Amino acid sequence: MSALERLLKLREQNPGPLRILSASGQLGFGIPKKSFERGIKSKPHVIAADMGSVDPGPTYLATDKIAAPEVLVRSDMRLVLHGAQQLGVPLLIGSAGTAGADVHLDVVLKILKEIAVEDKLHFKLGIIRSVIPHDLVEHSLLNQKLKPIGPIDLDENTLKQTEVIVGQAGMGPFERALKLGADVIVAGRACDTAPFAVIPKMLGFPTGVAVHMAKILECTSLCCEPGGRDAMLATFDGDSFTVESMNEAMHATPTSVAAHALYEQSDPYFIHEPNGRACLKHAKYEAIDERRVKISGATWQAADKPWIKIEGARKLGSRAVMLAGNADINFIKQSKNIINKVEEVVREIIPFSEWSLNIRHYGIDGVTDWPEPPVNLPREIFLLCECIAENSEKAKLVLATFRQQLLHFGFPGRSATGGNLAFPITPPELDAGEAFTFSIYHLLELDDWSALEQLFPVTIEKIGDQT
Known part of the structure; x- marks a missing residue:
């Protein structure tokens, strides 16, 4: 029985609140162990973590390097793997190896598989690749289906100098991997929110609220006062969710959480995904106590056409x-x-x-x-x-x-x-x-929804003895 099947069976027996544990704001730079262990004791139904970003600069996308020290990637990966295995819940990781290209994803997969062998772990591994073909980008450039995000001009010569292009996978590829039986999912470049929002969405919770929850959760306790990198728990109940840091010294307040909803956002009201956007115009932030905040009110606006954010460096x-x-x-x-x-x-x-x-x-x-x-x-x-x-x-x-x-x-x-x-x-x-330098930082408009599946292929591997 897969982790998703176990979760569905558990939900049938006890359809109460859904708990999602954010293990790390950027897996591979050290997870505070006491806070993570407190999170595990809360018995989350899902463990998720983001691992990448463009924040460290273009070098990682243009080379085979990852930003995180391998020794910390290994210790963090071991911690979250054992936590998920202990509870029998899905583990979802996005933007593996900083930039999320195939070479970076493969470095992380190698470490994960070595840990599984050393610790005698067994599970089904879902792998999502995020490299975008040059010919698609060239065709989109010629047909004016690329929109720059910021002051980056792209022409044919610059495109030729850009060796690797990645796209940010949304919730769709994670959902496909879960339906194929994956217990652990490791994705190349992905939207920060995707690993956190996908299971609430699949279970029927409001998509807009799920994406809002994911936006708050993906940076762990950064949304708290004084703020930090400790594990963060979201408890989803109906059309609202509650957030709480697993470090008792950190306090989530309506102001700190609302402020984090603006983090890395050009528009304070919308969180964009490949298949739509969450609208925060009617979001509410209410203090439950001095450490917890209840959030509600976000809505979902489906897109007419799919689009993805693509990134390249030269x-x-x-x-x-x-x-x-x-x-x-x-x-x-x-x-x-x-x-x-x-x-x-x-x-x-x-x-x-x-x-x-x-x-x-x-x-x-x-x-x-x-x-x-x-x-x-x-x-x-x-x-x-x-x-x-x-x-x-x-x-x-x-x-x-x-x-x-x-x-x-x-x-x-x-x-x-x-x-x-x-x-x-x-x-x-x-x-x-x-x-x-970054040479591509654009939105790519796709002609139809099936293109999303083709651009982010999903494969399943059996790790360890499955009998």
């Missing part, structure tokens, strides 16, 4: 960085103008032209590109100078030339000719490896 070249500081107030006042003039000099000196330079003035505009400098300038600034060129040797050559010209550049009010910069380490030019 290589820019090689990156080198230079680290330097300055404590001369006259330099700080004029730093942008000085740096622009020095770059002009460097471009006259360097025999090749294919390079770019980016200077961050920490203390002035290192984090945010402020439109105006601060009223009171800092007494010192730190310069992070980045050069991207064809290879690391050229990138370091540009930075070395830039460094030497900037070091002795003359400007009004200069205090001394000995040097404008202070170097925390030498040599100040460091090889920072290959540089990548």
Whole structure:
């Protein structure tokens, strides 16, 4: 009997509240064990976790790397596998290996299977792949069925430079895997909400409320005060759900939970999925006590046509960085103008032209590109100078030339000719490896609903002895 069949049988016998445990806001970076064990004692019907994001940047999508340390992926995976096996409930994991392409998914699957062998576990494993064919994206580009999310322009040349494209799987592939008997599901790139919302939806709970629940739950206790990464429990009852952190020191409040519904959302009222959107215009947040909040009121609006979010990254070249500081107030006042003039000099000196330079003035505009400098300038600034060129040797050559010209550049009010910069380490030019950028961050409109099944294939494997 599969985990879903056991759940359905249990629901027939006791159709009460449904409990969903969010194990980790990003599986592979360490699960606080005491909170997770408290969550297991609450006897959840479903355990789910998200594992990926574009937040760590484009490098992971463009390479075979995963962001999480393997030792923590292994310990986290062992913890959630044993928890699900102990209770006999489904375990659903989305966006395996950070970027969720096949190469990242396979790294996670290898670890999972090794744990199963070592610990003598047995279950049916559902695998969802999320790589999108280039020819589909090319066809969609030519037929104007791609919509950019943000300032990313895509043309045929950029598409050719993008080796791997992934799409975010919605609830559909997870539902197919569960119906095929999967006890454990590991997906490539997926919507953050999908692993959490799919089973409530399948059991007949309101889809809009289920997606709203998933949005709150997927980052675990980040929706609490003071907030953290401890396991989070949602209890679904009728057309509402209650959230509670498994860390007793964390408090879910109406304000903290409502604020988290806006997390990573461009629109405060809608949570988009491939087959529709949850509308939060009439959502209600009510305190049950000082640690728990009851949420209700979200509705579901089905889409006329399916769409998916797709992501791709391409290589820019090689990156080198230079680290330097300055404590001369006259330099700080004029730093942008000085740096622009020095770059002009460097471009006259360097025999090749294919390079770019980016200077961050920490203390002035290192984090945010402020439109105006601060009223009171800092007494010192730190310069992070980045050069991207064809290879690391050229990138370091540009930075070395830039460094030497900037070091002795003359400007009004200069205090001394000995040097404008202070170097925390030498040599100040460091090889920072290959540089990548997101080249695709778009919505792809599909012609029909059957395309969703084709784009996110599901396979089932038997792990361990099933007899």
